[in-house]
Amino acid sequence: MVKVKLPRVDWSPVELASRVSRRGAFYNFASGSPDPGLIPISDVKEAVEDVLSEYGSSALSYPGAGGLRELRIEASRYLREYLGVNADWRSIIITSGAQHAIKLLTQLLVRKGTRVYVEDPTFYETLAPFRFQGAKVIGVPITDDGMPTGEVVKGIKEGDIVYTIPNCHNPTGTCMSEDNRRILIEAAEERGFLIIEDDPYTVLSLNAPRPLRAMSSSIIYVGTFSKLLGPGLRIGFVVAPNWLRGSLERLEQHDFSTSTLTQLIVHRLLKGNTVSRVLSRVRGFYEGKLRILVNALDEYMPNSLQFKPTCGFYALIRLGVDAERLLRSAVKAGLTYVPARRFFINGNFPDAARLSIGVIKPERIEDGIKLLSNLIKGMG
Ligand SMILES: Cc1ncc(COP(=O)(O)O)c(C=O)c1O
Numbered sequence: 001m002v003k004v005k006l007p008r009v010d011w012s013p014v015e016l017a018s019r020v021s022r023r024g025a026f027y028n029f030a031s032g033s034p035d036p037g038l039i040p041i042s043d044v045k046e047a048v049e050d051v052l053s054e055y056g057s058s059a060l061s062y063p064g065a066g067g068l069r070e071l072r073i074e075a076s077r078y079l080r081e082y083l084g085v086n087a088d089w090r091s092i093i094i095t096s097g098a099q100h101a102i103k104l105l106t107q108l109l110v111r112k113g114t115r116v117y118v119e120d121p122t123f124y125e126t127l128a129p130f131r132f133q134g135a136k137v138i139g140v141p142i143t144d145d146g147m148p149t150g151e152v153v154k155g156i157k158e159g160d161i162v163y164t165i166p167n168c169h170n171p172t173g174t175c176m177s178e179d180n181r182r183i184l185i186e187a188a189e190e191r192g193f194l195i196i197e198d199d200p201y202t203v204l205s206l207n208a209p210r211p212l213r214a215m216s217s218s219i220i221y222v223g224t225f226s227k228l229l230g231p232g233l234r235i236g237f238v239v240a241p242n243w244l245r246g247s248l249e250r251l252e253q254h255d256f257s258t259s260t261l262t263q264l265i266v267h268r269l270l271k272g273n274t275v276s277r278v279l280s281r282v283r284g285f286y287e288g289k290l291r292i293l294v295n296a297l298d299e300y301m302p303n304s305l306q307f308k309p310t311c312g313f314y315a316l317i318r319l320g321v322d323a324e325r326l327l328r329s330a331v332k333a334g335l336t337y338v339p340a341r342r343f344f345i346n347g348n349f350p351d352a353a354r355l356s357i358g359v360i361k362p363e364r365i366e367d368g369i370k371l372l373s374n375l376i377k378g379m380g
Contacts, residue, residue: 067094146176173309
């Protein structure tokens with residue numbers, strides 16, 4: 001009989017809600033994927049063919065640690081052009097999405113008891129690796145101005161880590177104010193704590209401020225092409241300060257990531273005009289869907305919205321009834337969302353739900369919210 005005590009690994013509420021959505025949800029408020037109509041399928045198809053004809057079997061060989069040099073150079077150009085971030089290509093480490101980047105950073109930087117400050121609530125999927133590694137996670141209640149820099153932040157010390165989604169926050173849709181950004185960066189530089197910035201959504205937005213990394217090169221910046229080109233490509237990256245980049249690159253030897261083929265495909269897409277074309281359709285589009293959502297919530301579920309979302313995909317609401325229980329009847333009615341209790345550090349607020357406008361068609365949003373409000377009434 002094998003007797004092994006395994007560490008606890010939980011299913012994430014995002015994974016569970018995405019599974020039921022994949023079975024077909026007419027009103028899909030759960031998925032964090034980009035709008036299927038905006039994924040550049042024909043460009044990807046062309047890029048696959050070009051890459052295979054040009055590179056042949058070497059497109060299917062093992063990747064080297066750190067990522068392909070040509071992709072890192074293009075990623076550096078992309079960061080400068082679309083996000084106002086100046087980063088030498090050598091400081092860019094390619095990863096299998098932002099999620100892999102967070103996991104690698106956690107393995108390198110977090111030991112048992114390391115204090116990690118996060119917005120409360122925050123994205124559950126990134127919280128999980130911090131906890132798995134033994135971090136002491138400290139939630140700073142978020143406001144419409146993002147992570148506040150008051151009393152709590154004064155206690156952050158050398159060796160601590162701040163993990164933040166300053167723009168188009170997941171799950172609240174808020175952006176950190178200019179004052180909070182400045183104070184946080186100055187405090188980190190003065191006291192020597194680390195800031196990890198997770199930034200999947202700024203590039204999609206018309207209104208979001210520039211990333212923290214545009215203000216300070218000491219920020220550890222995590223980016224991704226998931227929301228622009230498709231999450232199934234699994235291409236993200238870290239912009240790492242000098243002291244970190246060598247170790248991060250070498251740590252990638254442990255998992256032989258990231259797929260050579262998809263690195264070459266994304267390289268091809270970045271070199272052509274795909275990104276600028278996709279962005280000309282995307283920028284403003286998601287903000288438009290978010291506005292429809294907010295208006296529908298105001299009309300059919302007044303006072304349910306907890307924060308004012310300005311960009312990205314998400315809004316956080318309170319349903320007034322248990323979110324997991326309601327989800328069962330919602331799924332039967334063709335509607336999904338993510339129960340958000342576990343996005344809160346202490347798991348309070350069992351009636352919290354994350355609504356996403358990523359994949360849902362704009363014309364279905366209002367009807368979906370009307371249906372959700374009726375489902376709640378049916379439970380009461
Ligand atoms: C804040 C945040 N971080 C990380 C990720 C994961 O992105 P990727 O697909 O690049 O792993 C997401 C995806 O929803 C996200 O919202």
